Amino acid sequence: MKRMNDYAVQNEAICRKNDHIDPRLYEEFGVNRGLRDENGKGVLTGLTKISRIVSSCVKDGEKVPCDGELWYRGYKVEKLIGNLGEEQLGFEKIAYLLLMGELPSEDEEKKFREVIGTCRTLPTNFTRDVIMKAPSEDIMNSMTRSILTLAAYDKKAKDISVSNSLRQCIQLISEFPLLAVYAYHAYNHYEKNQSMYIHNPDPKLSTAENLLMMLRHDQKYTPVEAKVLDTSLILHMEHGGGNNSTFTTRVVTSSGSDTYSTIAAAMSSLKGSKHGGANIKVVEMMDNIRENVKDFSDKEEISAYLMKIIDKQVFDKKGLIYGMGHAVYTLSDPRERVFKKYVEALAREKGRERDLQLYENVEVIAPKLIAENRNTIKRVSPNVDFYSGFVYDMLGIPRELYTAIFAVARVVGWSAHRMEELICTDKIIRPAYMSVMEEKEKC
Ligand SMILES: CC(=O)SCCNC(=O)CCNC(=O)[C@H](O)C(C)(C)COP(=O)(O)OP(=O)(O)OC[C@H]1O[C@@H](n2cnc3c(N)ncnc32)[C@H](O)[C@@H]1OP(=O)(O)O
Numbered sequence: 001m002k003r004m005n006d007y008a009v010q011n012e013a014i015c016r017k018n019d020h021i022d023p024r025l026y027e028e029f030g031v032n033r034g035l036r037d038e039n040g041k042g043v044l045t046g047l048t049k050i051s052r053i054v055s056s057c058v059k060d061g062e063k064v065p066c067d068g069e070l071w072y073r074g075y076k077v078e079k080l081i082g083n084l085g086e087e088q089l090g091f092e093k094i095a096y097l098l099l100m101g102e103l104p105s106e107d108e109e110k111k112f113r114e115v116i117g118t119c120r121t122l123p124t125n126f127t128r129d130v131i132m133k134a135p136s137e138d139i140m141n142s143m144t145r146s147i148l149t150l151a152a153y154d155k156k157a158k159d160i161s162v163s164n165s166l167r168q169c170i171q172l173i174s175e176f177p178l179l180a181v182y183a184y185h186a187y188n189h190y191e192k193n194q195s196m197y198i199h200n201p202d203p204k205l206s207t208a209e210n211l212l213m214m215l216r217h218d219q220k221y222t223p224v225e226a227k228v229l230d231t232s233l234i235l236h237m238e239h240g241g242g243n244n245s246t247f248t249t250r251v252v253t254s255s256g257s258d259t260y261s262t263i264a265a266a267m268s269s270l271k272g273s274k275h276g277g278a279n280i281k282v283v284e285m286m287d288n289i290r291e292n293v294k295d296f297s298d299k300e301e302i303s304a305y306l307m308k309i310i311d312k313q314v315f316d317k318k319g320l321i322y323g324m325g326h327a328v329y330t331l332s333d334p335r336e337r338v339f340k341k342y343v344e345a346l347a348r349e350k351g352r353e354r355d356l357q358l359y360e361n362v363e364v365i366a367p368k369l370i371a372e373n374r375n376t377i378k379r380v381s382p383n384v385d386f387y388s389g390f391v392y393d394m395l396g397i398p399r400e401l402y403t404a405i406f407a408v409a410r411v412v413g414w415s416a417h418r419m420e421e422l423i424c425t426d427k428i429i430r431p432a433y434m435s436v437m438e439e440k441e442k443c
């Protein structure tokens with residue numbers, strides 16, 4: 001390992017030299033870096049009926065930034081959540097909406113809940129033979145391995161017909177909570193020396209309730225805890241075709257690959273720290289700020305430390321304030337606003353007001369610092385990942401599971417996009433790269 005490390009370190013410079021591309025060439029050839037134009041607008045690559053993200057509106061004939069909106073299949077996500085009332089859990093109902101394209105009738109919802117509950121099971125000895133092998137702190141990796149291994153248990157793994165893909169997607173939606181929670185228990189036992197317990201899922205319980213029940217030693221949770229987690233799952237389910245993991249889903253689907261490989265690829269994208277993995281980074285960053293800032297009400301002290309993060313002097317030295325900024329949203333991310341309501345109530349209930357004060361100060365100060373110190377054309381605001389970890393922490397959910405919980409929700413959006421890609425677009429996705437290679441031999 002050490003020899004290999006040394007070899008790689010010695011050879012970094014040669015890679016850097018030969019992989020360097022003059023940044024001016026991107027402008028010269030009109031390349032949209034990150035598939036976005038210089039105003040941050042994404043290159044149009046597809047059509048979708050699954051969801052809509054709104055970040056600007058037209059005022060006096062001019063396009064101006066506005067508060068963000070997120071729509072699922074014709075309904076605003078806040079409205080869908082509001083319509084569930086104080087007690088009803090809605091993950092399964094909204095999953096049906098996203099997958100099938102319309103809200104279910106009472107009967108259809110009952111049947112869908114039954115199907116999800118019945119499919120929430122793993123092949124015999126799968127937990128022992130697959131999940132408990134090589135447990136890791138990286139629950140996303142562990143889940144991805146499990147997803148790929150599940151293909152071996154499916155006689156029709158390679159069948160990419162619409163009905164078979166729908167069947168596989170529904171099965172994966174049901175199985176994801178088990179893959180996540182059991183992977184955590186295995187890690188907690190083998191790597192952290194804690195006692196291990198594996199609770200079977202209850203087909204009568206919802207996805208959020210099963211997650212909490214299987215996670216906890218005593219299997220207990222309160223209705224409020226289940227409601228908060230259910231709402232979080234609904235907020236994370238879907239976000240258009242262009243987000244990195246959903247676009248990955250569409251790219252891999254377009255090559256004719258099977259459901260397991262497609263969803264495994266989407267998982268690999270989601271875990272990245274600029275995407276779903278940001279929820280773990282936010283809590284690590286907040287720990288770091290907590291350790292280095294004495295007074296959580298002192299805006300100047302917080303500002304000075306955040307500047308050090310932006311200047312790549314401290315924390316992970318990447319220069320990013322995690323939980324801030326978004327590729328599409330400008331003034332606000334609607335999901336962050338929903339989270340904020342829960343955060344305030346929970347923080348008061350759990351006596352975490354001091355932490356809330358720090359979060360709220362970072363929420364206000366960070367966008368200003370980023371705007372002043374980075375090349376931002378659009379306004380930067382907190383995104384969905386900013387408060388999610390704080391909420392999960394107050395629910396007693398271990399941080400290793402934060403991105404995995406995002407995946408438990410987003411597998412629904414990936415599934416809907418896989419179906420739409422299979423049904424509408426029988427064309428392999430293949431963008432162009434301009435070659436700026438130097439020819440070193442004459443033919
Ligand atoms: C579920 C989700 O995926 S939500 C996103 C979760 N990710 C994070 O929270 C990670 C932190 N945020 C980011 O890295 C970015 O804001 C992203 C990846 C979300 C969006 O990236 P982009 O669309 O490329 O951002 P944008 O074009 O607005 O960036 C413009 C400038 O602001 C900087 N910037 C954007 N966000 C941040 C941030 N959080 N901290 C510091 N600088 C930032 C960019 O580095 C860029 O600067 P430069 O050109 O001077 O290098």
Ligand SMILES: O=C([O-])CC(=O)C(=O)O
Pocket residue numbers: 238239242243244326327328384
């Ligand atoms: O849309 C994006 O780029 C990222 C995002 O917020 C999500 O996938 O939920």
